[in-house]
Amino acid sequence: MRVIKADEITKVVKQLALDANHDIGESFIDLLRRKIKEEKSGIGRSVLEQIVENDEIARTENRPMCQDTGLIVCLVEVGYDVHIQGDLYEAINEGVRQAYDEGLLRKSVVKHPLKRENTNDNTPAITHVKLVSGDKIKITLAPKGGGSENMSLVKMLTPAEGIQDIKDLVLHTIFYAGGKPCPPLVVGIGIGGNLEKSALIAKEAIFREIDDVNPDPILDQLERELLQEINELGVGPMGFGGTTTALAVKINAYPCHIASLPVAINLQCHASRHKTEVI
Ligand code: SF4
Numbered sequence: 591m592r593v594i595k596a597d598e599i600t601k602v603v604k605q606l607a608l609d610a611n612h613d614i615g616e617s618f619i620d621l622l623r624r625k626i627k628e629e630k631s632g633i634g635r636s637v638l639e640q641i642v643e644n645d646e647i648a649r650t651e652n653r654p655m656c657q658d659t660g661l662i663v664c665l666v667e668v669g670y671d672v673h674i675q676g677d678l679y680e681a682i683n684e685g686v687r688q689a690y691d692e693g694l695l696r697k698s699v700v701k702h703p704l705k706r707e708n709t710n711d712n713t714p715a716i717t718h719v720k721l722v723s724g725d726k727i728k729i730t731l732a733p734k735g736g737g738s739e740n741m742s743l744v745k746m747l748t749p750a751e752g753i754q755d756i757k758d759l760v761l762h763t764i765f766y767a768g769g770k771p772c773p774p775l776v777v778g779i780g781i782g783g784n785l786e787k788s789a790l791i792a793k794e795a796i797f798r799e800i801d802d803v804n805p806d807p808i809l810d811q812l813e814r815e816l817l818q819e820i821n822e823l824g825v826g827p828m829g830f831g832g833t834t835t836a837l838a839v840k841i842n843a844y845p846c847h848i849a850s851l852p853v854a855i856n857l858q859c860h861a862s863r864h865k866t867e868v869i
Pocket residue numbers: 656657658659660734735736737738739770771772859860861
């Protein structure tokens with residue numbers, strides 16, 4: 591049994607939160623640069639150029655890439671052979687607290703959804719834990735923006751509905767969201783499971799590598815078709831019109847009840863920030 595102290599987890603989370611806010615990563619900026627060349631609208635190209643410039647300044651000057659520094663979401667894989675000395679959830683929250691304090695990042699969390707009083711330290715994080723084999727802890731952290739999260743949804747379709755109905759739901763959601771989720775988007779979709787599982791796998795979908803390929807051929811084809819159809823909607827970068835409304839569509843699926851077809855759509859804005867570390 592490997593012992594991992596809560597302090598180590600705090601240290602890692604603090605750095606991940608700072609890095610995620612400052613550095614969107616080379617592969618993501620490369621993709622945006624390619625999209626500038628492909629974008630058909632002049633104003634769309636101009637917006638993409640400003641996003642790239644903004645992301646480059648954030649990386650080189652260690653500044654947050656967006657004023658909305660997000661609600662922290664952590665996907666944590668804990669090995670069966672790990673003993674955590676301390677409280678995992680509090681260790682994560684302490685890392686978030688330190689990062690948002692020392693990094694002068696905006697605190698965007700309220701204590702109670704109806705009283706709306708700020709917690710003043712950006713905690714608590716939303717932490718999802720999965721038990722896996724091994725003696726390590728893998729933490730993937732994302733500061734999730736409110737604008738894109740607000741345009742996300744879960745809909746319980748019926749098995750009588752099918753791929754076209756799922757597509758219609760996705761296209762309708764993105765079209766009517768317009769510029770609010772700050773496109774170009776990464777569109778995370780969860781199909782199957784139940785109410786909460788579909789939302790969780792949609793969230794996990796936006797954490798996937800931007801250039802990965804879905805191993806399921808049906809989902810791979812659906813991702814490609816939806817990406818093309820979303821970009822034909824004309825919403826464009828920041829909703830000003832254009833051909834780059836989404837950068838990627840990522841779909842995860844899970845077994846479900848014979849009577850159900852849950853579909854969750856989790857929109858991720860162009861500030862598609864997430865970082866991973868293994869302890
Ligand atoms: S949705 Fe994203 S890009 Fe828009 S304000 Fe929020 S974090 Fe920033």
